[in-house]
Amino acid sequence: MILVLRALGVGDLATAVPALRALRTTYPDQELTLAAPAWLAPLVELIGGVDRLVDAPGLGRLPWTGPAPDLAVNLHGRGPQSHRMLTATRPGRLLAFANTDAAHHDGPPWRPDEHEVDRWCRLLAWYGIPADRTDLALRRPPIGALPAGVTIVHPGAKAPHRRWPPERFAAVARHLTSTGHRVVVTGNRAEHRLAQQIAHLAGLPDRAILAGRTDLHDLATLVAHARLLVSGDTGIAHLATAYRTPSVLLFGPVSPARWGPPPDRTCHEVLWRGTYDGGRAGGVPHPALAALDVPDVLAAVERVERRVPAPARPPERVPVG
The missing domain is CATH 3.40.50.2000 (Glycogen Phosphorylase B;)
Structure with a gap:
């Protein structure tokens, strides 16, 4: 099972779509759980490929009651708090940016000036997981009763x-x-x-x-x-x-x-x-x-x-x- 942390807002989740898709493609048979605010559920459905959403409204204690994940992926930030949220679930392996304060040295260095999409694609590439930074599309819902062409x-x-x-x-x-x-x-x-x-x-x-x-x-x-x-x-x-x-x-x-x-x-x-x-x-x-x-x-x-x-x-x- 793979646990991914992205406890932020709409734009933050949208910029993580290529990374989420890369994880889904690389691990097609693993359950993919996303820790993110529950109100983002409609957007998670439009992304597709996420099996379960765990409510994580911020950098507090993650409400995790399941078994230890095989893989935890920090798509939230540079740490140390976000790193510690994931290590508390006792994952088999943590994919994250290097952070001395969190005692995590197995990861690429953080670059403050890079594009948010590229940041998470680069993180996964460091661990041998290719991601397509252009893979940003969401499923297009039918218009229904909403005004179209506005x-x-x-x-x-x-x-x-x-x-x-x-x-x-x-x-x-x-x-x-x-x-x-x-x-x-x-x-x-x-x-x-x-x-x-x-x-x-x-x-x-x-x-x-x-x-x-x-x-x-x-x-x-x-x-x-x-x-x-x-x-x-x-x-x-x-x-x-x-x-x-x-x-x-x-x-x-x-x-x-x-x-x-x-x-x-x-x-x-x-x-x-x-x-x-x-x-x-x-x-x-x-x-x-x-x-x-x-x-x-x-x-x-x-x-x-x-x-x-x-x-x-x-x-x-x-x-x-």
């Missing part, structure tokens, strides 16, 4: 300094609506008021406010069948990468060289005005985000749509309720 504006982000100003998102939404886009505003329940503010500033109807009304499976479905996504550097951007949905992504404190979509994909346009220094500037939003203005985003939309023409307008669907 343009998604997603203003939220976990940290306030990673959020572009709402009035600028509203200006983008208003312009896109005037040019024929059917705009919806997404987010979690805590971001409903933010989405409402943006929708009202943009002149959108209440039915366009989907923040707090979609679960993770619904959100992935929306992105899979969307015309365009406009968002910051957050989890939904990685869903657009997985489905090759055209996107314009606004990066702030962290370089897209570490978390952005593959640079050879023409369906994604990344905007960034900063140099990553490993720290966090005090401004809200981050200065690299504040330097991006509405014309920058609209010009990026035009570039993407020249390269990836919009499909024919699909039939109207009943918005999620």
